[in-house]
Amino acid sequence: IKETLFFFGGIYRLKATFINSQCEFLSKLLDLPPCDRYVKTLSGGQQRRVSFAVALFHEPELLILDEPTVGVDPLLSHSIWNHLVRQSTEHGRTVIVTTHYIEEARQAHTIGMMRSGRLLVQDSPENLLNNYRALSLEDVFLKVCIKDDGKNPLDRETATNANDSNPVAAPIQNSTRRNSNLARNINQIDTSETEHPSSGKSPCFKIPQMSAHRIGALIRKNYILSFRNIGIFLFTYFLPALQASLFNVTLGHEPTGLRMAIVNDELDVNQGRVCNYTMDCEYSMLSCRYLRYIKDNIIQVQYANVSDALEAGRKGQVWGVVHFSWNFSKEFEMRELNGDAADLANVIGSQIGINMDSSNQQIGLFIEKWLLDAFGDFVRDFRRACGNVPEAGLLPVAFLDPIYGQKSTPFTEFMAPGLIISIVYNMAVALTAGVFITERKQGLLDRSLVAGVKMPEILLSYLINQFTVLIGQTALVFVVMLSVFNIPCQGNLAVAVLITLLQGLVGISFGLLISTGCDNEMGALSLSQASFLPLLVISGICWPIEGMPLYLRKVAYVMPLTYAIESVRCIFSRGWGVEKSNVYAGILVSFAWIFAFLALCLIVARIRKFAS
Numbered sequence: 001i002k003e004t005l006f007f008f009g010g011i012y013r014l015k016a017t018f019i020n021s022q023c024e025f026l027s028k029l030l031d032l033p034p035c036d037r038y039v040k041t042l043s044g045g046q047q048r049r050v051s052f053a054v055a056l057f058h059e060p061e062l063l064i065l066d067e068p069t070v071g072v073d074p075l076l077s078h079s080i081w082n083h084l085v086r087q088s089t090e091h092g093r094t095v096i097v098t099t100h101y102i103e104e105a106r107q108a109h110t111i112g113m114m115r116s117g118r119l120l121v122q123d124s125p126e127n128l129l130n131n132y133r134a135l136s137l138e139d140v141f142l143k144v145c146i147k148d149d150g151k152n153p154l155d156r157e158t159a160t161n162a163n164d165s166n167p168v169a170a171p172i173q174n175s176t177r178r179n180s181n182l183a184r185n186i187n188q189i190d191t192s193e194t195e196h197p198s199s200g201k202s203p204c205f206k207i208p209q210m211s212a213h214r215i216g217a218l219i220r221k222n223y224i225l226s227f228r229n230i231g232i233f234l235f236t237y238f239l240p241a242l243q244a245s246l247f248n249v250t251l252g253h254e255p256t257g258l259r260m261a262i263v264n265d266e267l268d269v270n271q272g273r274v275c276n277y278t279m280d281c282e283y284s285m286l287s288c289r290y291l292r293y294i295k296d297n298i299i300q301v302q303y304a305n306v307s308d309a310l311e312a313g314r315k316g317q318v319w320g321v322v323h324f325s326w327n328f329s330k331e332f333e334m335r336e337l338n339g340d341a342a343d344l345a346n347v348i349g350s351q352i353g354i355n356m357d358s359s360n361q362q363i364g365l366f367i368e369k370w371l372l373d374a375f376g377d378f379v380r381d382f383r384r385a386c387g388n389v390p391e392a393g394l395l396p397v398a399f400l401d402p403i404y405g406q407k408s409t410p411f412t413e414f415m416a417p418g419l420i421i422s423i424v425y426n427m428a429v430a431l432t433a434g435v436f437i438t439e440r441k442q443g444l445l446d447r448s449l450v451a452g453v454k455m456p457e458i459l460l461s462y463l464i465n466q467f468t469v470l471i472g473q474t475a476l477v478f479v480v481m482l483s484v485f486n487i488p489c490q491g492n493l494a495v496a497v498l499i500t501l502l503q504g505l506v507g508i509s510f511g512l513l514i515s516t517g518c519d520n521e522m523g524a525l526s527l528s529q530a531s532f533l534p535l536l537v538i539s540g541i542c543w544p545i546e547g548m549p550l551y552l553r554k555v556a557y558v559m560p561l562t563y564a565i566e567s568v569r570c571i572f573s574r575g576w577g578v579e580k581s582n583v584y585a586g587i588l589v590s591f592a593w594i595f596a597f598l599a600l601c602l603i604v605a606r607i608r609k610f611a612s
Contacts, residue, residue, distance in 0.1 A: 001050055002035035003224055005057055010217030011451050012058040026053040029083055031076055045071045052080075054447065063087070063095045069104065081107050102137045113141050120144045210457050218453065218461035226465065236431060237469065240423045241476035247419050248485040252412030255363055259299045261309035261318040262291065265326040273302070281386035283333035287324035289382070290352070293374040298367065313357055319367060323353035404490075404574045416487045417496075417568035418541030421503045421561055424474055426532055428507030429514070432466055433528040436515035455605045459512060459598060463505065470504040490575035495583065496568045502590035503564045509597030510560070516604045535561055563589040 002023060009019035023035060030049045033042060039050055052068055063084075069077040085107055087093045097108065105111050105125070112122040121128065121144050125137060134140045226233055266287045267273035275288030291300060301318060303309040309321040325331070331349030335342045354371065358364045380390035399407065436458075439445040448458070478497060481487045489496065511528065518524040536542065538552070539561040545553055556562050567586025570576040578584050 001032060001037055001039060003221075004039060004050065004054065005035075007217055007221045008054050008057055008447075008451060010220065011214050011448065011453060013211075013213045014058060022057055026056060029079060051447075056083075059087075059091070059093070061093050063093060065095070065097045067099055068097060069099070069101070077104065102141055106137060111137070113144055115145060115148060120148055210454060210460065214453050215457050215461050215464075218448075218458060219464055222461055222465040226469070236427070237472060238476065240427050240473045241480050243423050244419065244477045244480040245484070247415075247423075248412065248481070248487075252410050252415060254297055255366055256297045257299060258297060258363060258367060259301050259318045260367065261303045261312055261321040262300045263303050263306050263309050263321060263323045264288070264291075266324055266328055273304075279381075279385060281382070283329050286329040286332055286378075286382070287352075290375065290378045293377040293381075295370045295374065298370060310355060313355065316357075318357075319360075319363060320354060320356040322371070323355075325349050325353075328352075409573075412485075413487060413573065414569075415542060416481055417572050418539065418561075418565045420477055420481060421500055421565050421568060422536065422539070422541055423477060424470065424500055424504045425507040425535075425561060427473060428466060428470060428504045429511040429528050429531070431469070432462060432508050432511030433514045433518075433524040434521050435462060436512070437518060437521055437524055440519075455602055459601055462512060463508060466508045467501075467505065470501060470508070474500050474504060487572070489572050491571035492577055493571075495578055496571045499564050499567050499571075499586045499590065502587065502594070503561065506560050506590055506593045506597065509594050509601070513597050513601050513604065516601045516608070535559055538562070540565055560589070560593045 005023050005026075006019055009022070014022075026032065027035065030053055032049055032053060033046055039047060042050065048071060052065075055063065055065065065084075068084075069080055072080070081104065084095050084097070088095050088109070097105065099105055102113075109124060110122060111125055111128060113120050121140075123131070128137065128140045129135070132140045132143050134143065264273070264275075264287050266285060267275065275285060275291070277285035277288045279289075294300065301312075303312065303321075306321065306323055309318070309323075312318045313321055327349055331346050334346050335350045338346065352371075352375070356364050356367065376394060379393040383393050384390045401407075402409075405413075436445060439448075445458075449455075474497060478493075478500075482489055482493075510531075514524050514527050518527060538548075538556045539559050540556065541561070545556050545562070548556060564586040567583045570580065570582045576583050578587070
């Protein structure tokens, strides 16, 4: 309760001493629960009294109340009416009250009785009782309604159009005199400071002037709500770092424990199929010599024949079959000696037959690469033992030092920039997609707008709050990526952090747009989650954009994350700076999306306002 009153006190720019005195006074006047109670734990009647306290808090010159004493005990109702009367008589404030309890309105200076949206009569309580010769205001209202029912519809409409405030009763001299005085007072109102929109501009989308004290009050309120549940806050704060850790632990690493069936017909069954080979220049048991160079990630499982090995592959027990013919070493020697003169039978006999389970492309590519690398190492080592040039037996294609990166750049380094930006972006969207919805359901958003808060101020306050959280989340993600898992960054780290923070602001802006346009949490959650997968697959996070169809590439470059990911990737792997178009494009596009989303927020909020 105290936080609520202090929040609106900050919006109205009230001094701390006045806020404290008002809290104490209104607590006694309205018999409020202890100030440290949460509003959500109060009963319906207590919540109405807190709402009433907010309305009275800043002592407005015009106070409009709808059923202020409903559900309130008679003693408290009497106290409330006495306070309203004092506000009017002693401080000159105007109080307009709507109520179904006619008798309690007797303390008002003027009473207007309405029926079906029409004002039937308006006068002081004393004049109404005297003019209608009634003992209670309820009797007055009854007589007025009976008189109104006696008029035909045409006369009723004519009377309404002629003068909405004209009573149906005969004696109206006092009312007419009071209306003339009211009109004279209205004419005396100073309108010199009233701003009139120019004829050529529409005032509907005029950006209002923002106030620092209102923004400060909104920021304090947002921080209080953020830290209210410290467990949830800490979880969301460290969640991006946890996601980055899971990415580095699970993605991009070489698979291990891959079983491959080995069928080596060179081994003698009578000698127990034992590999006996030397490292000299001898064309004997070359199959065993080759198997020695296969990476330990592959588990070699010996099979007696090809049919059993293939059956194991069909059952999913092995990822492939490696077969050596019984005369592999001899045919390999003949192929070396004959060179281009080797016949087809000699070529086939010296080949290593491999049948792969290609159902998993990534594992298949790893195994294929390791088997080829093993053969290259085998050939180089064997030719070196024979006194020949080791590279002479390889393909006449040499991959020299790369321009950027390493010869065997891991896939993790390719995905890291995209994962960093996507983690920060999606976390920002998730944290802001429901903020307006919650406040709208609680009534806090409308109450703030009525108190004079402008929509740009609300957006700016959320941007500031979420950005401070975003800074810490981004720092943790970069620490995990670069320091813990040693992802290299060849360029300016500050520029990469700047682009990531801008993408976080893009996510915050998009989340605010979702929250502005949706009416419930389910719709906001669905929309935010629905945008996740398209961005993941189209923005070049997991796969190069060059692998997409041409028409889809144009769509990809329109996405908020694409240019930013490419910029950070160029900084990480190529060491480029902001002077390169690939880098500064990510900065410019991020700013463009931020302003676009915020502008859409204001437009959607204005449309919802006029539509309602």
